[in-house]
Amino acid sequence: PHPVLREVAKPVARVDDEIRRLVDDMAETMYDAPGVGLAAPQIGVGLRVFVIDIASEDEPSELYVFINPEIIRREGMALNQEGCLSVPGIYENVERADSVTVTALDENGARFTLNASGLLAVCIQHEMDHLRGKVFVEYLSRLKQTRIRAKLKKRQRETL
């Protein structure tokens, strides 16, 4: 993985046009992939920003933008299968809080608070991890991580 994925992202000082451009880039990258979430470190930018859209293909898109997010409540426990655009093709079960409350700024710099459960709660926690330099496979056993690394290396060789 790219080294910026291991770094702790910095807070956004001011939500301005530059940040809005970053948000647009991130949304485009996420929809192109396609994925349900993307954090700024995944495109090489070490800032506390992520975007999520969990709408399925037959639903209208609903983009959530989180700038300087903080989780202020966690409740319950749930095991869900997760994947990550930075670890392509790998899906593993990860245990996380079942519901969370997050507060963040939107792309206009306005603060909002959101209660989330289910897939949205999973995505928020997954993207929050990216902001502190953590990728979901780190929750897995060492053996599993070694296997995943070998798998990714093999795939990289095959695509060269």
Ligand code: ZN
């Ligand atoms: Zn990810």
